[in-house]
Amino acid sequence: MDSLLRLLAVKPRLLALGEPTHQENDLLRVRNGLFRELVEQEGYRAIALESDCLMGLVVDDYVTQGVGELDEVMARGFSHEWGGLAGNRELVEWMRAFNEGREDPVRFAGFDGPLEITGPASPRQVFTTLHTYLATWLDADLLPCTADALDALLGSDERWINPDTMMDPTQSIGRTPEADRLQLLAGELTALADTQAPYLIAQASREAWDRARLYARTCSGLMRYHYWMADTSDRRIARLLAQRDLMMAENLLDLVDRGPTLVFAHNSHLQREQSTLNMAGANHNWWSAGALVNARLGQDYAFFATALGTMRHHEVDTPPADTIEGVLYTQDHQLVDPKALTGPLKPRVSPWFGYAALHPDHLPSIDGIVFVKDVNPS
Template identity: 80%
Template sequence: MDLLGMLANKPRLLALGEPTHLENDLLRLRNKVFRQLVEDEGYRTITLESDCLMGLVVDDYVTSGVGDLDDVMANGFSHEWGGLAGNRELVQWMREFNEGRVDPVRFAGFDGPLETAGPASPRPVLTTLHTYLANWLDADLLPCTSDALDDLLGSDERWINPATMMDPTQSIGQTANAERLQQIAGELAVLVDTETPYLIAASSREDWQRARLYARTATGLLRYHYWMADQSDRRIARLLAQRDSMMAANLLDLVDRGPTLVFAHNSHLQREKSSMNMAGANHEWWSAGALVNAHLGEQYAFFATALGTMRHREVDTPPADTIEGVLYAQDQQLIDPRTLTGPLQPRVSPWFGYAALDPAHLPSIDGIVFVKDIKPA
């Protein structure tokens, strides 16, 4: 399937979206696309909608063989996605491809450490960043000692309290200690940037790049905790926007490695504004794709995946006047959105976990990948 053949230029970031999660048919299609991009087009990185810090475990394995495959699948993915066969097959192929190579393919997560139940404690990322800088810089350059940092962080249970998801008064994200931690994270991030020449020479470029990842994640995670404590009617929209902002920052950093394939939900990769009905209100925010597109322009390309049926989820044959209905009748796998003309209606999904394509978004989609029938995972 020649996605790049539909584009005038080879993008630095090629986005392949999916309309639902947890379906191996979609993951195996993604794997096929990535293999073709690697072997024929020189792509060397794939990044998934998974925890960016956990993804380092997968990257170490596929590049250097560090660890055991079962442990990597258990500890290298968030949202329990390590249990999906399609993801395991991707990791296995990447490790086999890299054996004996000097130009390995790389793996990355680009989501924040934000599981469904709530955000992670900032302790691991802040202490790792502080330790890295303390190993190479004079102590008087650091904003605090490790003991002071530990005291400010306090108990992890307070940070990961699941009650904060529905009750902002339970969050500690706007306490005096949290605000001081935001300041410290910002100062540590500045040190990573201002001491770049020395840090690369003293440690390595790879270690410095990881420090930048920890710095971005620390500042972003503390901002997410800040909005967890917000009691205004904009709280949900701010949380959604903060998550996608963290995603976009990671994507923009990854493209410096070279041409990259990103795989995530369509809603995170689209150029249009995203929206969600939650807690009795409609919330809007700019997706990671929209943010990245604003920076990269034509160096960003977005292919949305659409599906016909997913009968195990009660998603049956699509109505003929929807995007999916037209594609179901044509039975093509790769479609130019400009060929879909005439009045089209939005498809209404009977299952909350599937989002059909919005006809109003067609002008901002570079291509549609259509899967006619999804079989149970």
């Protein structure tokens, strides 16, 4: 495939590649090939996936330093069961082999929060890890609380991860006095890491401080997510969706400060348009991570959307001729300039809930389309 960058006036610091569905190895292998080209020919230094940002540290340690065994890394380093996909395993294997003996390794990152469909994680891990890091290097009187006081505020993890909370906000503890205090502590611990940055970096390392800042962002993000889990208004779902994408955007903005990065996630998380979800008969609108990052980076952000022709194992058959996918299905091109798609086009209607076709109204905000004609079963 031609380089994605040929469609752009400048090389972006953050190049986004979206997918219209999840868990399809054909799409992951297209991603892997494009990432290799960006690393070997364009100097890109990292890839970020729609996976837990904390779990991703396990993968980064493996691909950069060879820490751990591959099977364990795939099991512990990905959320959403992404570690079981052959395409992701092949990516990790290639990155480890590429980095062997290099002083400036290519990095791996998850950029999603520690969130699952059933709800957010307990904030214990992020709070205790951040507190331990600060307590190791700083005088105790600088810290806003002791480890024991923090443990008492956190209480049992079961209260935080109660799956019934997703459907019943009254069961959430996200607006209790303890949660309010933890939100304040998240800000105070973050401020301490920032105000003591020169000392902390000199005593430990820049790498350790960067990871502490990741834990700090996640502390605040998780507490805001738990706060909105307890919301009983009609805006609850939209606020939860917006908070998740805000956490994603914050992680991406941190990553691009360290070098050109490819981010791979669902099109809906990376698009510049406002995202929409229909749930329980109501439409929920929010700005995606891509829209938020684009507002900050401008031309340093580029978005390429992946489109597909057929996915017959999910009853997604030959696309209608008057859709984006239908026009592309008659061609052999894999990389398409959206400006070349002219004439009246209709939205493609998917027979399967797990696949979202490109909308013609979004074409002006897409920098390029990567087209995969036929997707085979993974």
